[in-house]
Every structure is written in structure tokens, then in C-alpha cells.
Amino acid sequence: MSRIFVIGNEKGGAGKTTCAMHLISALLDQGYKVASIDTDLRQLSLTNYIKNRELYNQKNPDKLVPQPCHFYLTTKGENDEDANLLLFEQKLCDARNLAEYIVIDTPGYHSLLSKLAHSYADTIITPINDSFMDLDVMAKINPDDLSIISPSIYSQMVWEQKMQRAARDQSSIEWIVMRNRLSQIDAVNKRNVGYVLEKLAKRISFKIAPGFSERVVFRELFLYGLTLLDLTTANLGKPLALSHVAARQELRDFLTCLGI
Template sequence: MSQPRVIVVGNEKGGAGKSTIALHLAVALMYGGARVAVLDLDLRQQSMGHFFGNRRAWLAANGADAPLPLEFPLSAELSVAPEAEAMDAFRAAFEAAQAQADFVVIDTPGGDTAISRAAHGLADLIVTPMNDSFVDFDMLGGVDPVTLDLKRPGLYSVTVWDSRKARAAHDGRSIDWVVLRNRLAPTEARNRRRLDERVKALSRRVGFRVGPGLRDRVIYRELFPFGLTIADLSPAIRPVAVSLQHVAARQELRALIAALGLGEVTGQTLLAAE
């Protein structure tokens, strides 16, 4: 079996939509026929673990069929365990996932931890969602408070830079990095134009691509309790009434998949009739 591709969804700023992105990527890849392993490194919140637990329960209760990932859960107790113990548990889980999957999708916490840094160093693709705000941008890059000119890379940019250097030194492979403009407000604003300029300037400086994220739609939150995503909706799986907003959400997911270079894997999956 060829080496699986490792996708790390990361941003040290909480509330950026990392789990929503990670879940949708994992499900879309499974519908494309890929064997997907998932690792949830947010040991306290464990949104990814709860989501797939909800998914198994809902599918069983409704006699429905939908793909399920390979799961390698890490105990919440590791969040207060010695760092070496947590790292050993992560390495064991990652090696098991790597041996069985085509893709390993890793959801990381909104903070700096040893296992999160280790995961970034193992990535082939880092996906970083950020909200349409200078508050989120501050983790990626600092700006002058008077001119708003870009001054320096932020803490998270340094983390990714260090991971890239370590990966290149270890096996000569590069890490692709895509920053997603997530949860954009529906109307154009001066703040967004200013932010766009700084994101583009930082992308040239530290070397990431900019891609489209997912808007702040009710449907993404509405489907979470069922363990379902917009990619699951079909005549057989329809826990909520489908509207034109859901069609637009599916189009957003297609655009996201294409921007990440995963369109060939998911194929025509997301083009199914609503």
C-alpha cells in the first residue's frame, strides 16, 4: 500500500471552524471511496469523536447507510498526562492509522500542544481556517497598529514554518499549506478588503495558498447532532428539510475540495442530486 496522505486541520486560534472543516473533508473523501482514518487531538472537547459517535447512533437508529471512518481515539485523560505519555499515545495511534488508511485527517486543538506540533510535522497538507477578522489574522501575522502594514509572521505561521523545515530535513518532502477564508460575512465590507490585502501579503512572505472556506450557515450546526454533513444529504438521508441554502452549502464544499486539490479523490460524489 502506498503511503497515506496526511491532512492536518490546524490553527492555534479557537473558534475558527477547524472541526467543521475536518469533518466535511473526512466525509467527502469517504464518499469518494477512500479509506479515511481520523484522529482528534482536541483531547478535552473531542468534537470529531462526538460527531462520529453521533453518526453511528443516528445511522443505526434510522436503518440508514453512510460511510464511517477508521477511528483511533485518544483518551481525554491525556490532556493532563505527562507530555511523554501523550506523545507515545499519539505516535501509536498515528502509526495504526497510517497502516490502514489512504488518508489520515487530523483535527487539532485551538492552542499549542506537543502532539499538535508533532502532527503538523507529519502533514502533507495543512488546512488553516480563519474567520473574517483581524483577531484571527493575529495568529498568522502581526500588523502595524497605525498603518495596518504587515510587520511579522504570527505565532502559528512560525509553527508551520518550523514544521516545514523539520519535514524537509527529515525526508526531503514539502508540506502544502492552505489558509481558508472561513465564515465570511454575506456583505462586502471595508474590513474585509483590508484583511484580504494583508492575507495576500503574508501568503507571499510565508508561502501559503488562499482558498475558500465555508460560510456561517445554520445547516452545518444543524446536522452535527446527527453526525451528518452536507455531503450526506440524499433522498435516503434527510434529517432536515432541504432548501436552496443547502444547495449553496454543497457548492461551497465542492469549491473547498477543489481548492485543496482533492477533487480527483472525491470525483462526482458532491454532484449528486439534492
């Protein structure tokens, strides 16, 4: 059976597609067969990333980078919920027949497709920026003493999809929250977010993963469809810098947390 990773967060701008593409690239780099599914009907960021990767390969046949088997849904018939759900399940079935790992990118808003994708996850990965604004989709926080008032909309949705998965095939879903775009500078806000996340992890059962620091290399290669793991083989004329080495270590630490 393929292992399914779902990258999800109902707040946009948290780095879901960046996380998804680096996970895909890392799995391909280790020689695994990988499939990817984009459920963001409008933005299709992961699909565009992979199309850029295809274009790079066409232009550089002597410096090819590995590609996942990619599937995506479009806005055609987007108001037909039953048709979209059926199409997603068909594409997921096709992906399972082709790959050892499946990575599903979801939109930064609530949708039926996103809920369905979460319910099929073996592991949900939630990138979250290091701010209480981003944390608000996961929990309501008391500003006076940083106590947790209640789980918020996204946490409730994840719990519901865990129940759906258990009802469907008696399987459980692992949930990992990844602190993303961390500042290199220690700050009160950074410590406070970490403190609240640790308390929340115990309350609603998720694991905190080491995330990616605020580094240009995690974003600058989008137009080429590449990631930092491709820099040693890609024809970009871009030498490896110390910051790239540090970024690769962050990615390795993340993969270790995932058990890869």
C-alpha cells in the same frame, strides 16, 4: 502512502472541527478509505461528532452513512509527554495501514501533540474567521497602513514543523489558509482582511482557499453526526434548499483547491 491533512489553528472558534468533518465526509462520499485522528485531549469535538454519526447509523440501519476509521487520544496520562507522543505515532501508523487519506483535528491552543501532528502533515489547513482578531495568531499588523510587522505565534510554529518534517524525511508541507464564515455582504473589513492575507501568503508561503460562508447547515447537523453531503441519503425528512446547493458548491470549490 496515505495523504495526511492536519486541520490547525491556535485560536479556538475558527471552525476546525467543522472543516475536518466536512473534509472527511467529502472523501468518504467519493469512495476513499478515510481515517481520522482527534488530538484535542479535552474537548474531543471531532470524536463526539463521529460518535453522533455512529448513533445515527444505529437508529437508521436503512439509511446508513459512511464512517471513517477513527482514533483519539484521552486525558489519561496527559502529563506524560513521552507516552502521549508515542501513542500518537502508534495511532498514526495504524491509520496509515487502513486509509488512503488521514484527517487530523488539532486543539485551538498550543500543545506538543498539536506540534507533532503538524510535523507529519502533507497539507496543513488553517481555517480562519474573517477578522483581524483571528488574523493576529498569524501575523502582527500595522493598523495605520495594514502592513505586516512580523509573523505571529502560529505562523512561527508552522515554519518550525516544516523544518522538522524536512529533517525527518526530506519532505515538504503544503499550507492552505481557508477564509471561513464569510459574510455574504461586501464590507471594508472583508476587503482589508483579504488584502492582508494576500500579502502574508507571499511572505510566509501559503495558499488561500475558498472557504465556507456563514451558513447554518455547516453547524446544525452536529447532533446527528451528519454533514450537508449526507442530506440526500440521511433519514431526516429535511428537503434540500437552495442554500444547501450553494453550500455544496462551496465545499466542491474547497476540495478542488485541495486537489481532490
